[in-house]
Amino acid sequence: MGVDINNSGPLIRIDEVSKIYHHGRPDEVCALQNISLEILQGEVVALTGPSGSGKSTLLSLIGCMSRPTQGTIYLGERRVSRLPEAFLARIRRESYGFVFQQYHLLRDVSVLDNLMFPLYPAAMPVKTMRERALVLLDSFSLTDKQKTRVRQLSGGEQQRVALARALMADPPIIIADEPTAHLDAGLTAELLTMLTELHAEGRTIIIATHDPVVYQSSLITRTVALRHGKLVDDEKVGAGQ
Amino acid sequence: MLNFKLLEYSLSSLWRRKEKNLALVVVYALVIATLGSVLLLTHALKTEAVMTLTASPEIVVQRMLGGRHELIPIDYAQTIAEFPGVGKVTPRVWGYYYDSLVKANLTLVGLAGYHEQLELLAGRFPQAPDEGVIGAGVADAFGPQIGDLLVLEDSSKRRTEFHVSGIFRSQSNLLTNDLVVLQEGALRDFFGIPDGFATDLTVQVFNPREIDTIARKIAYFLPDSRPITRDELLHTYDSLFNWRSGMMLAVFMSALMAFLILAWDRATGISAEEKREIGILKALGWETSHILGAKLREALLISLTAFIVGLLLAWLHVFVLGAPVLMPLLKGWSVLFPTFDLPRVIDLYQLAILGFVTIVPYLACTLIPAWKAASSDPDDVMRG
Amino acid sequence: MILHPGILALLFGSTLILLMLLVAGGVALRIVRYWNADSGSATQLQLERQTWLVSTLLKYAFGFQIISVLLFLFTLEEIHPLFVGAMCATGSLNANLVGWLVLLVKIALVFAAAVWLAINYLDQRTEDTPLVRLKYRLLLLLIPVVGLDLWLQWEYFSGLRPQMITSCCGSLFSAEGEGVISTLAGLPIEQAMPLFFIVVTLYAVVLLANLRWRFVALRHLLFVAAVLLFFVSLAALVSFLSLYIYQMPSHQCPFDMLQGHYYYIGYPIYAGLFMATLFAMLPGLCRPLATTSSLERELECCEPMWLRLALFGLILFLLSSCWQMLFGPLRLLGY
Numbered sequence: 021m022g023v024d025i026n027n028s029g030p031l032i033r034i035d036e037v038s039k040i041y042h043h044g045r046p047d048e049v050c051a052l053q054n055i056s057l058e059i060l061q062g063e064v065v066a067l068t069g070p071s072g073s074g075k076s077t078l079l080s081l082i083g084c085m086s087r088p089t090q091g092t093i094y095l096g097e098r099r100v101s102r103l104p105e106a107f108l109a110r111i112r113r114e115s116y117g118f119v120f121q122q123y124h125l126l127r128d129v130s131v132l133d134n135l136m137f138p139l140y141p142a143a144m145p146v147k148t149m150r151e152r153a154l155v156l157l158d159s160f161s162l163t164d165k166q167k168t169r170v171r172q173l174s175g176g177e178q179q180r181v182a183l184a185r186a187l188m189a190d191p192p193i194i195i196a197d198e199p200t201a202h203l204d205a206g207l208t209a210e211l212l213t214m215l216t217e218l219h220a221e222g223r224t225i226i227i228a229t230h231d232p233v234v235y236q237s238s239l240i241t242r243t244v245a246l247r248h249g250k251l252v253d254d255e256k257v258g259a260g261q
Numbered sequence: 262m263l264n265f266k267l268l269e270y271s272l273s274s275l276w277r278r279k280e281k282n283l284a285l286v287v288v289y290a291l292v293i294a295t296l297g298s299v300l301l302l303t304h305a306l307k308t309e310a311v312m313t314l315t316a317s318p319e320i321v322v323q324r325m326l327g328g329r330h331e332l333i334p335i336d337y338a339q340t341i342a343e344f345p346g347v348g349k350v351t352p353r354v355w356g357y358y359y360d361s362l363v364k365a366n367l368t369l370v371g372l373a374g375y376h377e378q379l380e381l382l383a384g385r386f387p388q389a390p391d392e393g394v395i396g397a398g399v400a401d402a403f404g405p406q407i408g409d410l411l412v413l414e415d416s417s418k419r420r421t422e423f424h425v426s427g428i429f430r431s432q433s434n435l436l437t438n439d440l441v442v443l444q445e446g447a448l449r450d451f452f453g454i455p456d457g458f459a460t461d462l463t464v465q466v467f468n469p470r471e472i473d474t475i476a477r478k479i480a481y482f483l484p485d486s487r488p489i490t491r492d493e494l495l496h497t498y499d500s501l502f503n504w505r506s507g508m509m510l511a512v513f514m515s516a517l518m519a520f521l522i523l524a525w526d527r528a529t530g531i532s533a534e535e536k537r538e539i540g541i542l543k544a545l546g547w548e549t550s551h552i553l554g555a556k557l558r559e560a561l562l563i564s565l566t567a568f569i570v571g572l573l574l575a576w577l578h579v580f581v582l583g584a585p586v587l588m589p590l591l592k593g594w595s596v597l598f599p600t601f602d603l604p605r606v607i608d609l610y611q612l613a614i615l616g617f618v619t620i621v622p623y624l625a626c627t628l629i630p631a632w633k634a635a636s637s638d639p640d641d642v643m644r645g
Numbered sequence: 646m647i648l649h650p651g652i653l654a655l656l657f658g659s660t661l662i663l664l665m666l667l668v669a670g671g672v673a674l675r676i677v678r679y680w681n682a683d684s685g686s687a688t689q690l691q692l693e694r695q696t697w698l699v700s701t702l703l704k705y706a707f708g709f710q711i712i713s714v715l716l717f718l719f720t721l722e723e724i725h726p727l728f729v730g731a732m733c734a735t736g737s738l739n740a741n742l743v744g745w746l747v748l749l750v751k752i753a754l755v756f757a758a759a760v761w762l763a764i765n766y767l768d769q770r771t772e773d774t775p776l777v778r779l780k781y782r783l784l785l786l787l788i789p790v791v792g793l794d795l796w797l798q799w800e801y802f803s804g805l806r807p808q809m810i811t812s813c814c815g816s817l818f819s820a821e822g823e824g825v826i827s828t829l830a831g832l833p834i835e836q837a838m839p840l841f842f843i844v845v846t847l848y849a850v851v852l853l854a855n856l857r858w859r860f861v862a863l864r865h866l867l868f869v870a871a872v873l874l875f876f877v878s879l880a881a882l883v884s885f886l887s888l889y890i891y892q893m894p895s896h897q898c899p900f901d902m903l904q905g906h907y908y909y910i911g912y913p914i915y916a917g918l919f920m921a922t923l924f925a926m927l928p929g930l931c932r933p934l935a936t937t938s939s940l941e942r943e944l945e946c947c948e949p950m951w952l953r954l955a956l957f958g959l960i961l962f963l964l965s966s967c968w969q970m971l972f973g974p975l976r977l978l979g980y
Contacts, residue, residue: 041687042687043686043687044686076640076643076644077643079643080639080640080643083640083643085544085638085639085640086639086640087685087690088685089685090685101685102682102683102685103772104769104772104774105548105549105639105693105694106548107772109546109547109548109549109551109639110546110548112544112639113547114546116546118545120544120643124537124541124544124642125541126538126541127534128277128534129277137542138541138542138546139546140547140551141266141546141548142546146265185545197643300650303650495726496726499726499727500727503648503649503650503724504648504649506649506650507649507650507652507653508648510650510653511648511653514657549694550697550700550701553697553701557701609905610651610719610723613715613716613719614650614651614654614716617658617712618653618654618657621658621661621709621712622657625661625665625705625709628665628698628701628702628705629668629698632697632698632701635697636695636697636698
């Protein structure tokens with residue numbers, strides 16, 4: 021029961037969406053205000069803006085991690101903005117690959133288990149899961165590290181594990197939240213290369229970033245700028261596909 | 262399939278926090294061992310008492326005078342023996358003896374009707390007025406062995422010496438532990454019981470269905486007598502042991518409560534690392550119910566491990582060590598505690614109770630904390 | 646009152662179950678009042694998460710309740726020597742007026758909790774959870790019954806006096822007694838046996854028809870057949886199946902078969918009967934609830950599984966209860 025990705029309409033449609041934290045209380049925070057946005061399949065979107073502009077909130081809404089206070093979100097044909105959490109979780113594990121700031125790996129768990137644990141609730145048999153994980157680890161040249169605990173890996177290796185994990189379910193959409201925030205120039209370049217490859221495979225990529233190296237790179241086909249929870253700029257850049 | 266994967270995750274999660282979980286299992290197992298000891302011990306004692314009583318006569322007849330137990334004339338035995346269905350009627354002469362030095366109660370019994378049921382550990386039954394056979398507990402408390410002297414003070418405070426001619430062994434130690442068997446004549450002299458009277462009468466009844474009828478007949482024809490049937494004694498013992506183990510259980514339930522509070526505390530205060538892990542898994546597509554399921558499986562694994570360990574501990578404590586901690590609390594109708602081998606019976610029912618009172622509340626107590634841990638926001642990881 | 650470990654455990658367990666349901670009831674009250682599936686508010690999110698707590702609480706309470714029924718029967722078996730004339734669990738139940746009532750309430754609770762969990766399962770599989778309010782109103786109705794269970798148990802155990810003379814199953818279930826159960830036991834076997842087999846056949850035919858066709862009327866018919874099967878089977882167990890199980894022409898106790906002495910044959914018998922009744926009742930019960938297309942879709946998904954489970958239950962029940970009748974040496978008919 022994943023998401024039907026058809027080429028006719030937009031992949032993700034966000035319609036008049038607002039997100040208000042602590043709604044109706046004195047400490048009410050309006051993180052997003054009346055955002056409307058359509059993302060097409062195959063786009064690489066950079067969400068830019070200073071911290072506190074609502075990038076992460078928008079990303080979590082797009083990534084089905086939370087639900088908007090107002091407005092509607094469609095993923096393909098499916099209205100996801102009012103789905104119960106259990107259904108959202110299912111969409112997350114079947115249609116999305118996530119790469120977080122600081123990787124967010126399970127530090128005391130082996131590399132292989134880091135790839136497999138997130139998919140345990142899925143219907144996939146463990147055997148298939150392991151085979152897929154080994155193929156991915158091989159393509160990220162991590163095969164010899166599969167039994168190593170993440171804690172003992174270098175930053176570059178952790179980054180590759182995080183990316184491999186995002187690809188476990190072969191998701192059509194990759195969501196990355198400030199993926200280069202803690203990386204040096206070398207690792208950033210490496211990450212961009214890897215993302216370019218994923219894009220070439222036909223995946224849609226959405227990156228929240230305030231790193232110019234990322235949003236000015238040739239990979240990005242569209243930048244969306246946010247200020248104070250409002251959409252201030254939306255431009256197509258590069259060749260686009 | 263899904264459950265197996267989640268179980269694997271739970272095992273891995275427990276293993277990664279093994280120090281903390283081990284401490285929990287140890288405390289939990291100790292609580293279970295305490296409760297388990299109570300149940301196993303009372304059950305064993307009950308079994309033992311029932312075994313003892315099965316060997317005892319179908320009816321014991323006492324004489325009541327002014328509401329008090331009085332010596333019974335031996336010619337009553339004739340009257341009773343004439344009822345149809347009655348087998349042998351045996352007058353018994355026996356009494357209690359309190360030794361102020363050892364501070365122990367002994368049961369002194371005249372040699373008649375008893376030796377058929379009892380087995381001697383060593384030696385022979387008394388053949389002279391100054392010979393006696395003693396129970397293993399008496400031998401331990403007073404120190405004499407076969408051939409030694411047992412010194413007791415009789416009803417007129419005279420020192421009387423008996424040669425120990427044998428020591429008892431019995432399938433059930435409760436019966437013979439505090440026993441001293443003398444020749445009947447010697448015992449009459451010792452206590453000053455006149456001839457023609459006995460302490461009570463034992464009545465053998467062939468058909469168990471007739472026991473109640475015969476008891477009623479005895480009471481009717483000998484109005485000053487009080488017949489006590491074996492079943493009545495069994496009921497009394499049963500209630501006594503149930504009451505005792507119930508009391509103990511109630512007391513130790515409070516220990517369980519204390520432990521549960523600890524468990525609650527532990528389950529609520531999950532570590533930062535564990536919280537982070539849950540957050541990551543939720544962000545990546547675990548549902549609240551999956552995390553909840555995994556946490557509850559952890560709780561179940563902990564309870565089952567602790568249950569098995571606790572049960573083993575209880576078994577060792579009661580059957581190998583002889584329940585040194587509980588024995589003084591549970592028994593206590595006799596000062597001489599038999600150091601006997603308890604019958605090693607484990608009853609499924611006792612296990613069911615133990616499981617029910619220890620595992621069920623633990624699981625119930627981990628439910629809410631597990632749910633709290635599981636219901637974090639999936640986008641927590643995004644918000645840092 | 647007898648201070649018996651088993652009695653303490655039972656009272657303790659029932660208190661715990663009641664506490665769990667009270668927690669669930671608190672959530673239920675809030676959900677009935679504030680649930681709004683169209684709202685994106687934090688309250689709604691919180692309520693949604695609490696539904697998981699409630700369903701888990703109920704699942705556990707259901708499990709505990711099943712164990713508690715068994716423990717109750719075991720305890721009756723254990724304490725029967727305390728009552729003069731009682732020779733098995735039945736004797737203990739007769740020791741006091743509320744005994745049978747406790748058993749009845751406990752069994753009713755097991756069924757009610759199972760039905761609730763089934764409805765909950767169905768509802769949680771849909772995206773719009775249309776049954777939320779109904780579910781939680783039902784849950785609120787369940788709480789007084791759990792309270793009643795605890796109270797009746799207390800009344801029963803505190804009213805027990807050892808040495809009380811009670812009738813055991815031999816005299817209770819013998820034909821001279823009065824009341825429903827002895828009437829059942831007194832049913833002439835020539836009538837009871839055909840009745841039992843007619844009902845079983847009817848049930849089996851309706852069940853198979855349900856597996857083949859999807860008419861709503863068939864589902865309702867199956868519900869009726871399941872209820873019939875339950876009561877007729879219980880009657881049959883007392884009146885003649887027990888005789889075959891014990892291989893004695895006069896022993897009619899429905900509880901002894903749970904003992905190791907009879908190879909625990911009672912467990913598959915009662916588990917099978919429970920499954921055959923519950924899972925055959927569910928389609929008929931849930932049909933009127935399926936008012937939205939999403940529910941109807943999920944129900945279509947669940948029904949074949951339920952019907953197969955019911956069939957499995959029936960086979961288990963028939964195999965374990967009639968085994969001795971077919972192959973045992975005891976022959977009743979023809980005497």
